[in-house]
Amino acid sequence: MATNGIGSSVKRKEDLRFITGSGRYTDDIQLPHQAYACFVRSPHAHATIGSIDRSAAEAMPGVLGVFTGEDVAADGLGGLICGWMVKSKDGSPMKAGPHPILAHGKVRYVGDHVAVVVAETLQQARDAAEAVIVDYGVLPAAVDVAKTHDSGIEIHTDIPNNLVYDWEIGDKAATDAAFANAKHVTRVELINNRLVPNAMEPRAALGHYDAGMDAYTLYTTSQNPHVARLVISAFVGIAPEHKLTVIAPDVGGGFGSKIFIYAEECVCLWASKKVRRPVKWTADRTEAFLSDAHGRDHVSVAEMAMDENGQFLALRVNTKANMGAYLSTFSSCIPTYLYATLLAGQYKTPAIYCDVQAYYTNTAPVDAYRGAGRPEATYLLETLVEECAKDMQLDPAEIRRRNFIPKDAFPYQTPVALQYDTGDYEPCLDKALELADYAGFPERRRQSEAKGKLRGIGFSAYIEACGIAPSAVIGSLGAGVGLWESAKVRFSHTGKVQVLTGTHSHGQGHETTFAQLVASKLGVAYEDVDVIHGDTSKTTVGMGTYGSRSLAVGGEALVKACDKVIAKGKKIAAHLLEASEQDIVFQDGNFSVAGTDRSKSIGEIVFAALVPHNYPPGLEPGMEETAYYDPANFTYPSGVYICELEVDPDSGVVEIQKFTAVDDFGNVINPMIVEGQVHGGLAQGIGQALLENAVYDESGQLISASYMDYTMPRADDLPSFVVHTTAGTACTHNSLGVKGCGEAGAIGSPPAVMNAVADAIGTRISMPATPEKVWRALQKTQLAQAAE
Amino acid sequence: MTSVTMTVNGKAVTRDIEPRMLLSTFLREELGLTGTHVGCDTSQCGCCVVHVDGDSVKSCTALAVQFDGASVTTIEGLGQNGTLHPMQEAFRENHGLQCGFCTTGMIMSSVDLVKKAKEQGITIDEHYVREGLEGNICRCTGYHNIVKAVIAGAQAM
Numbered sequence: 053m054a055t056n057g058i059g060s061s062v063k064r065k066e067d068l069r070f071i072t073g074s075g076r077y078t079d080d081i082q083l084p085h086q087a088y089a090c091f092v093r094s095p096h097a098h099a100t101i102g103s104i105d106r107s108a109a110e111a112m113p114g115v116l117g118v119f120t121g122e123d124v125a126a127d128g129l130g131g132l133i134c135g136w137m138v139k140s141k142d143g144s145p146m147k148a149g150p151h152p153i154l155a156h157g158k159v160r161y162v163g164d165h166v167a168v169v170v171a172e173t174l175q176q177a178r179d180a181a182e183a184v185i186v187d188y189g190v191l192p193a194a195v196d197v198a199k200t201h202d203s204g205i206e207i208h209t210d211i212p213n214n215l216v217y218d219w220e221i222g223d224k225a226a227t228d229a230a231f232a233n234a235k236h237v238t239r240v241e242l243i244n245n246r247l248v249p250n251a252m253e254p255r256a257a258l259g260h261y262d263a264g265m266d267a268y269t270l271y272t273t274s275q276n277p278h279v280a281r282l283v284i285s286a287f288v289g290i291a292p293e294h295k296l297t298v299i300a301p302d303v304g305g306g307f308g309s310k311i312f313i314y315a316e317e318c319v320c321l322w323a324s325k326k327v328r329r330p331v332k333w334t335a336d337r338t339e340a341f342l343s344d345a346h347g348r349d350h351v352s353v354a355e356m357a358m359d360e361n362g363q364f365l366a367l368r369v370n371t372k373a374n375m376g377a378y379l380s381t382f383s384s385c386i387p388t389y390l391y392a393t394l395l396a397g398q399y400k401t402p403a404i405y406c407d408v409q410a411y412y413t414n415t416a417p418v419d420a421y422r423g424a425g426r427p428e429a430t431y432l433l434e435t436l437v438e439e440c441a442k443d444m445q446l447d448p449a450e451i452r453r454r455n456f457i458p459k460d461a462f463p464y465q466t467p468v469a470l471q472y473d474t475g476d477y478e479p480c481l482d483k484a485l486e487l488a489d490y491a492g493f494p495e496r497r498r499q500s501e502a503k504g505k506l507r508g509i510g511f512s513a514y515i516e517a518c519g520i521a522p523s524a525v526i527g528s529l530g531a532g533v534g535l536w537e538s539a540k541v542r543f544s545h546t547g548k549v550q551v552l553t554g555t556h557s558h559g560q561g562h563e564t565t566f567a568q569l570v571a572s573k574l575g576v577a578y579e580d581v582d583v584i585h586g587d588t589s590k591t592t593v594g595m596g597t598y599g600s601r602s603l604a605v606g607g608e609a610l611v612k613a614c615d616k617v618i619a620k621g622k623k624i625a626a627h628l629l630e631a632s633e634q635d636i637v638f639q640d641g642n643f644s645v646a647g648t649d650r651s652k653s654i655g656e657i658v659f660a661a662l663v664p665h666n667y668p669p670g671l672e673p674g675m676e677e678t679a680y681y682d683p684a685n686f687t688y689p690s691g692v693y694i695c696e697l698e699v700d701p702d703s704g705v706v707e708i709q710k711f712t713a714v715d716d717f718g719n720v721i722n723p724m725i726v727e728g729q730v731h732g733g734l735a736q737g738i739g740q741a742l743l744e745n746a747v748y749d750e751s752g753q754l755i756s757a758s759y760m761d762y763t764m765p766r767a768d769d770l771p772s773f774v775v776h777t778t779a780g781t782a783c784t785h786n787s788l789g790v791k792g793c794g795e796a797g798a799i800g801s802p803p804a805v806m807n808a809v810a811d812a813i814g815t816r817i818s819m820p821a822t823p824e825k826v827w828r829a830l831q832k833t834q835l836a837q838a839a840e
Numbered sequence: 841m842t843s844v845t846m847t848v849n850g851k852a853v854t855r856d857i858e859p860r861m862l863l864s865t866f867l868r869e870e871l872g873l874t875g876t877h878v879g880c881d882t883s884q885c886g887c888c889v890v891h892v893d894g895d896s897v898k899s900c901t902a903l904a905v906q907f908d909g910a911s912v913t914t915i916e917g918l919g920q921n922g923t924l925h926p927m928q929e930a931f932r933e934n935h936g937l938q939c940g941f942c943t944t945g946m947i948m949s950s951v952d953l954v955k956k957a958k959e960q961g962i963t964i965d966e967h968y969v970r971e972g973l974e975g976n977i978c979r980c981t982g983y984h985n986i987v988k989a990v991i992a993g994a995q996a997m
């Protein structure tokens with residue numbers, strides 16, 4: 053048992069079905085008599101909808117129905133919602149325009165859903181969708197977040213300047229005062245490039261209305277089926293919550309993009325009742341590019357005030373955030389509570405002020421993408437810190453060391469609302485310097501120069517806030533939901549265990565990690581534990597998986613449920629062993645009377661609970677315990693990343709030579725899975741820095757809407773990584789001492805890469821550092837040097 | 841409708857299909873072999889790779905009728921007699937997968953890549969594997985453990 057326990061790299065339970073092709077993803081599911089949906093999407097970024105002529109489409113072979121926004125309105129359905137109310141500086145609520153599941157009167161981005169065709173086959177639905185004639189009145193489009201305010205274009209009625217909110221955090225007066233007295237100020241202007249999450253499984257939905265039961269089932273590619281059920285019932289209003297089952301079976305990656313509730317899944321469910329057939333839709337990749345929620349897209353100015361020794365005195369930031377055409381499910385909290393609250397980073401900067409203007413544009417909605425706000429904060433801060441080092445002529449490691457929050461200052465209250473419970477930053481830095489052989493860098497640079505290459509090294513020291521909580525606090529900040537998690541531990545007669553969790557696994561390996569956890573806590577065999585998730589009719593009510601919350605919140609709920617099993621087991625053991633309950637100790641799966649050799653195994657106790665022939669009077673039979681857990685605080689993983697790369701000045705090609713990641717995740721259940729999470733995050737962060745960019749042209753066409761145009765990181769773009777998880781500092785407010793690891797790689801890596809690029813080429817460029825951009829920057833510097 | 845006959849995973853199958861049906865659709869919808877995944881439908885991601893007469897093919901951009909008479913192996917037919925293929929085993933051993941969506945195509949490509957290297961006497965090292973898997977996208981693993989898995993799988997093959 054011990055070999056499968058907490059801390060061991062157990063091979064994953066879920067892998068057998070995936071390596072043999074027996075996984076079951078949404079598009080793999082076929083229901084009898086299922087029909088197919090194809091969406092008619094707007095080719096324009098901004099247009100009024102005049103008439104929609106569906107007669108030709110309706111007459112085509114196999115067509116079962118063509119539906120538009122008017123049908124949605126006629127059925128009295130509501131729209132999609134944004135579940136976090138952010139208030140502006142003046143106290144006014146954010147301005148949320150309506151977000152219908154099929155456009156009504158107007159389209160607001162290329163790919164906006166105008167109509168749906170349901171037909172017997174997918175080909176018939178596609179053919180008929182082309183026959184739907186929409187009379188568009190094309191309007192000018194606002195695309196660039198920096199220009200939308202003054203564009204004179206009104207995207208939503210009565211939302212002036214397309215401004216969603218103008219929000220602030222921190223002490224402005226104290227910050228301004230510190231700047232007034234600073235010896236030195238370093239300033240950067242930054243763009244955080246827009247990204248498309250690109251889970252490899254495209255979004256899909258299969259809606260089924262059962263007329264006999266008057267009940268609905270939705271199979272969907274979701275990271276949080278319960279929240280989907282809530283929104284679809286309470287806000288869209290398709291079905292009451294108790295008559296709706298949402299099943300997110302195997303899901304092929306999410307990275308945030310499958311947190312949100314989307315129009316297509318609602319439409320499939322609603323159309324199923326209209327045509328009395330199950331209705332399936334699966335995005336093709338271009339549809340995914342156009343209509344999945346995108347990530348990032350910030351334009352910022354940041355300034356650091358320092359004393360003569362490079363001590364940070366104050367940080368001042370302004371950010372403009374692109375929200376796209378509609379507010380997606382959690383979009384409003386990303387550039388505010390998940391971004392600006394992280395601007396202290398690992399540093400004891402005494403005064404921080406940040407204000408954020410969030411804008412509508414005629415682009416796809418923008419919401420959480422792996423890291424969600426925290427990569428934007430880290431990129432900004434760690435770029436600025438590296439520039440501070442340059443300005444102050446300090447080593448980049450040294451300036452960080454000088455400003456780190458010291459180990460004995462925890463719990464540490466930042467000037468931007470968060471209280472870090474624990475941390476110790478210098479050991480991570482030291483370990484990273486050692487693993488990266490920082491001391492040997494000058495020699496390696498010399499060798500590169502001898503080959504005609506430019507070599508650079510870049511740092512990033514990130515902090516992350518995971519497992520967003522507690523519910524009461526986030527509620528006071530505008531969250532519409534609670535962010536607790538639930539778990540159930542259910543024993544059967546034979547001592548086998550089913551674990552039901554409200555989190556969802558779409559690559560993270562919960563079936564393994566949670567089984568390890570329960571096996572360790574209850575002393576049962578790892579093989580005897582089965583983890584069930586993703587089906588609202590089976591599992592406990594849950595809040596899903598995002599924000600690296602599953603273990604820190606969901607795992608802790610599971611611990612609480614195990615504790616209840618043990619507490620009940622002690623009562624039963626006391627009865628069977630004729631001892632007092634206080635004298636029963638539980639260890640390694642056995643309930644014993646302290647100081648004696650009398651004991652009962654957990655199997656025997658469970659059997660007694662389910663066959664209660666000899667049982668404590670008044671105690672409920674059965675062994676099935678549920679727990680809900682609402683954390684006291686966020687968790688705060690941290691780490692130091694170092695990127696070393698080589699630039700070919702003739703081609704501008706950047707090649708990463710070594711990437712070192714040192715992370716403090718607190719305690720770790722399965723190191724193999726944790727390292728895998730870091731690898732994946734690094735690939736996405738390096739992808740953002742070097743390759744990926746979602747580009748709209750001025751008319752609002754997404755010109756990077758396929759894998760021919762949007763550069764995904766491929767195997768030959770990346771090196772193998774040097775990943776090290778330190779013994780670190782255990783989280784102080786959950787019993788597992790865990791912090792979360794899913795997003796760190798994507799948060800910490802972009803600034804490390806871009807700082808290394810800047811170090812190599814001697815000038816700072818924006819992400820992604822494509823060969824063309826690097827080459828042009830080098831030409832410019834050479835021209836400037838020649839002119840001198 | 842056109843009739844098409846193939847051997848799929850060792851069994852002869854005949855179906856009447858629309859001539860425009862893709863091989864991936866044929867395998868998934870006509871035969872229920874849903875281990876072949878479609879990630880992009882434009883030959884870019886490799887989620888849909890199967891073997892046709894021993895060579896890897898992206899089934900999302902091939903018509904089923906092109907393969908009349910051919911022998912097709914999908915991930916479901918890769919293992920023999922209920923045992924895993926060494927490459928499948930290597931992916932599990934090395935944590936070369938997370939969500940599993942790219943995995944089936946990745947394994948099919950890797951098997952072909954290693955087979956070709958062995959035929960041509962090429963050393964299977966990190967560089968060869970990274971270049972050779974350039975047509976398969978994985979969004980989850982960062983490729984680190986996939987590369988390890990393929991090198992280990994090659995040794996076991």
Ligand code: FES
Binds near residue numbers: 886
């Ligand atoms: S689905 Fe065939 S290459 Fe992407």
Ligand code: FES
Binds near residue numbers: 252937938939980
């Ligand atoms: S394992 Fe998820 S895409 Fe590769």
